Amino acid sequence: MTDTYYITTAIDYANAPPHLGHAYEKIAADCLARYHRLQYGADNVFFLTGTDEHGLKIERKAKEAGVSPQEFVDQMAGAFQAAWAALGISYSRFIRTTEAAHREQVQQIFARLIAQGDVVKARYEGWYCSGCEEFKAERDLLEGRVCPNHERPAEWTSEENYVFDMARYRDRLRARIESDPHFVQPEFRRKEVLNLLEGFPNLSVSRQSVKWGIPVPGDPEHVVYVWIDALSNYLTGIGYGRDEAMFSHWWPADVHLVGKDISKFHAILWPAILMALDLPLPRQIFVHGFVLLDAGKMSKSTGNVVDPLGLAEKYGPDPIRYYLLREVNFGRDGDFTYEAFEKRVNADLANNLGNALNRILTFAERHFENRVSRPATEPSEAIGALAAAAGLARERFVAAMEAVALHEALAAAWELLDELNMFVDRQAPWSLAKQEDKTPLQHVVWSVLETLRVVAIMVWPTVPSLAARIWEQLGTEGELLAERTDRRWEHTCWGADPGTAPGTSHPAADRTFVTRKTGPVYLRIGTEIVGKAGKH
Numbered sequence: 001m002t003d004t005y006y007i008t009t010a011i012d013y014a015n016a017p018p019h020l021g022h023a024y025e026k027i028a029a030d031c032l033a034r035y036h037r038l039q040y041g042a043d044n045v046f047f048l049t050g051t052d053e054h055g056l057k058i059e060r061k062a063k064e065a066g067v068s069p070q071e072f073v074d075q076m077a078g079a080f081q082a083a084w085a086a087l088g089i090s091y092s093r094f095i096r097t098t099e100a101a102h103r104e105q106v107q108q109i110f111a112r113l114i115a116q117g118d119v120v121k122a123r124y125e126g127w128y129c130s131g132c133e134e135f136k137a138e139r140d141l142l143e144g145r146v147c148p149n150h151e152r153p154a155e156w157t158s159e160e161n162y163v164f165d166m167a168r169y170r171d172r173l174r175a176r177i178e179s180d181p182h183f184v185q186p187e188f189r190r191k192e193v194l195n196l197l198e199g200f201p202n203l204s205v206s207r208q209s210v211k212w213g214i215p216v217p218g219d220p221e222h223v224v225y226v227w228i229d230a231l232s233n234y235l236t237g238i239g240y241g242r243d244e245a246m247f248s249h250w251w252p253a254d255v256h257l258v259g260k261d262i263s264k265f266h267a268i269l270w271p272a273i274l275m276a277l278d279l280p281l282p283r284q285i286f287v288h289g290f291v292l293l294d295a296g297k298m299s300k301s302t303g304n305v306v307d308p309l310g311l312a313e314k315y316g317p318d319p320i321r322y323y324l325l326r327e328v329n330f331g332r333d334g335d336f337t338y339e340a341f342e343k344r345v346n347a348d349l350a351n352n353l354g355n356a357l358n359r360i361l362t363f364a365e366r367h368f369e370n371r372v373s374r375p376a377t378e379p380s381e382a383i384g385a386l387a388a389a390a391g392l393a394r395e396r397f398v399a400a401m402e403a404v405a406l407h408e409a410l411a412a413a414w415e416l417l418d419e420l421n422m423f424v425d426r427q428a429p430w431s432l433a434k435q436e437d438k439t440p441l442q443h444v445v446w447s448v449l450e451t452l453r454v455v456a457i458m459v460w461p462t463v464p465s466l467a468a469r470i471w472e473q474l475g476t477e478g479e480l481l482a483e484r485t486d487r488r489w490e491h492t493c494w495g496a497d498p499g500t501a502p503g504t505s506h507p508a509a510d511r512t513f514v515t516r517k518t519g520p521v522y523l524r525i526g527t528e529i530v531g532k533a534g535k536h
């Protein structure tokens with residue numbers, strides 16, 4: 001059986017255009033999806049994202065904008081799709097919760113929960129925050145019953161509602177979280193979720209005051225709670241209830257990637273619903289941190305936002321992808337500042353990566369007429385050491401990706417680039433070029449090109465456009481474009497012919513590079529450009 005990989009992101013509220021925090025999550029998911037395409041083949045990966053389009057908040061926003069809720073979410077979904085296109089997010093499917101097929105399946109799911117007695121009708125009262133779309137305990141509110149997340153008062157709501165009987169599943173869920181450390185990650189979030197589980201209430205899962213939603217089957221005065229509606233996208237997005245073959249091919253999800261503010265819905269409510277539906281649980285819920293803007297919280301209500309589309313249009317998709325994945329310790333919070341952004345991008349993309357390629361292409365052009373094949377003679381010890389460093393980087397990269405430590409995977413790739421640049425400095429090809437015998441020079445140039453070939457595949461999940469630009473200039477076999485590649489992870493073996501059966505030693509490849517210098521891989525960001533971007 002082939003391995004498959006199904007990854008999801010949270011579906012974003014379609015109440016305002018995307019900000020950098022939304023982009024961060026999609027970029028991380030895209031990096032994981034692309035890495036798994038290298039591992040398993042493109043056809044064996046499914047990457048689901050989309051927009052969460054129902055609820056009070058959206059109903060009100062549409063009213064303010066003077067358009068119907070449907071028109072409003074159509075515009076917003078378009079804004080999210082445009083931003084993801086600009087950032088190179090290679091999702092398999094973009095689900096919208098207003099799609100007819102989704103709505104229909106959510107009703108079926110809800111009807112089943114009622115029929116089984118998991119959901120029962122009861123009076124439900126409490127302080128409701130429409131920002132969070134949830135009832136709040138008084139102890140979770142600030143003075144004046146202000147929601148700490150949205151900085152506005154919660155509203156007293158008393159309704160006859162449908163309530164989900166959480167108690168039925170609490171023990172089973174606790175056992176799973178305790179016995180399977182992989183299930184909720186990072187570890188500190190797992191502990192947090194275990195604590196939350198104890199006091200997790202029976203949850204109201206319908207709303208009477210909200211019109212913009214999916215009607216409860218047989219009781220159209222009520223709409224299904226937006227969280228039940230939204231969470232169900234992970235099932236309906238892969239054909240649940242409509243296409244059994246497709247659904248069973250992908251489910252259970254390998255990972256739900258979500259932010260820390262919604263971990264309880266994913267690690268508590270969602271598994272309980274899945275248990276009620278008699279479905280296997282996702283293999284992992286990975287909880288990422290927040291990206292803070294100049295150390296302040298980024299949110300629409302405070303106006304403190306960075307427009308990811310603007311950044312991608314100005315600098316291309318890769319700098320922001322690289323910066324966020326490299327700079328933020330994945331799972332923890334991180335900062336975005338223009339100063340740090342510029343520094344990282346110039347040092348790592350323009351200098352480290354760009355220079356390594358440009359320098360060597362010049363030698364390939366001048367001394368080998370752009371055709372560099374591997375010399376038949378034994379390589380030097382230094383080349384052996386470079387090959388070993390590439391092998392080690394590859395192992396570190398895999399281990400980090402398996403642990404969803406994206407920043408560490410990138411560190412492994414960029415440390416290899418450091419080694420490569422030091423190798424060039426020490427080997428001094430400019431001196432070798434003066435020798436009559438060009439074989440030592442050819443060894444060095446070939447080895448640098450070979451290392452860059454390995455690096456291009458390794459960094460493709462993170463900086464796909466730059467990787468494609470390197471690939472094009474290396475002139476080596478196989479296709480590697482920003483949007484797709486036929487290269488696989490086994491092609492990252494340095495100096496080896498790919499396609500060798502696993503476990504056997506790789507014979508040395510007699511690969512020839514037909515290089516083509518078409519210009520710098522990435523231009524430095526100049527201070528004047530950053531100046532124009534302004535400080536948001």
Ligand code: MSP
Binds near residue numbers: 010024
């Ligand atoms: N619609 C719900 C999710 C339903 S999933 C079944 C929602 N939407 S959201 O638009 O508020 O957030 C979408 C995702 O973006 C969440 O995972 C959230 O944690 C993440 N982020 C929102 N702001 C963020 C940052 N500043 N930084 C990083 N991620 C952040 O919640």
